[in-house]
Amino acid sequence: MPLILALQSPPPIPDGVVIAVNQFTDFLLRYLGALAAVGALSMALIEAAKKLLDSRTKFQALRWTRWVMRTPLDRTITGEQAATHSSAMAQLIQLCTGVTDEEASLAAANLIASEGHLGLGHAFHTVPAHALFALELPRMMGSIQDAADVALASPPEYPDLYQLMTVGAKADDVERWYRDGSFALVSVADLNPTPEQRQAVKEHAERFARLRQIVKRKLDGFQLYTGDRWGSWNQAAANAVGMVAMFIVLTWVQRNGIGASISFPTLIVFSLLGGILSPVAKDLVSALKRVKDG
Structure with a gap:
């Protein structure tokens, strides 16, 4: 019986192991605490730089302009002028920001000409037509989706934006909806439609x-990709x-003789590790404290 009880009871942990683990945990907590402070300082500097340079506006204007320019507009609607990226961008900006047609056309032409690059001093000379790109990404995409819905509802009024947004759809769908889709729905709204008209409306x-x-x-694909790139750039920064x-x-x-002296290569290694761990140091400190406290 005593033998069975001895086998069932856990073996005692040597005091030396406990002391070593506690000392190592205390060292990590001190090191990670310093890293957390460095991480907080880094994030504060990054946020200040983003506000000062208006990085979000520049980044999103660049990404959206490149997306527009990569979209081919080689297919035209029969009897209509060929759509251009500049005109499509102008119609989008006008719908999303409410600026005049002249302001929207000028802003769109400049964006296309510069391939989406805004000037270094853009933050100090803001343009109302760029307000769309200053929004947070979900709000910006919501505004663009609303503008696309307007273009879909009234294709003849926004032909370039309509053709830009429908690239990739069946040519017959694009052509027929542009010609008589919205008009057909309106024309039978107040009538007693015939079976043929009902079928046409259904189609x-x-x-x-x-x-x-x-x-x-x-647009969802653009948002996913752009959000991922924005997060990656922030993490790298x-x-x-x-x-x-x-x-x-x-x-x-x-230089001030604080702590133990370390060689320059070791200093570089510690700096690299500190830069990698500093963004998550706060979470690691919390986890270690929970482990230490049991």
Whole structure:
């Protein structure tokens, strides 16, 4: 019986192991605490730079302009002028921001000519036509979706934007909806339609649904890709600024004789590790404290 109880009871943990683990945890907490401070400083610097340089507006204007320019407009509607990227962009800007046609056309032409690059001093000389790109990405895409819906509802009024947004759809759907889709729905709204008219309305409704789904999928794809790239750039910037900040802190510590002396290669390694870990150091500190406290 005593043998069975001895086998069932857990073996005692050596005190030395507990002490070593606690010391290592305390070291990590101190190191990660410093990294958390560096991470907070880095994020503050990055946010200040983003506000000062209006980085969001520049980034989203660049991405959207490139997306527009990559969309081929080689297919035209019979009897209509060929759509252009500049005109499509102008119609979008006018619908989303409410600026005049002249302002929208000028802003669109400049964006296309510069391939989406806004000037370095853009933040100090803002243009109302660029307000669309200053919005957070979900709000910007919601505004663009609304403009696309307007173009789908009234294709002859916004022909270039309509053709831009429907690239990739069936040519017959694009052509027939442009010609008589919206008019056919309106013409039978207050009448007692015949079976033929009902069938035509059904076909036009299905055609509109197909076109709108294609537009929505394209815009959703753009939003996913752009959001991912924006997050990646922010993460890379946080790591880079964290590395520089950690290097400056460690260099200052070495010059003032605080703590143990370390070689320059070791300082570089610590700076690199600090830059990589600083954005997540706060979460690691919280996790280690929970482990230590049991």
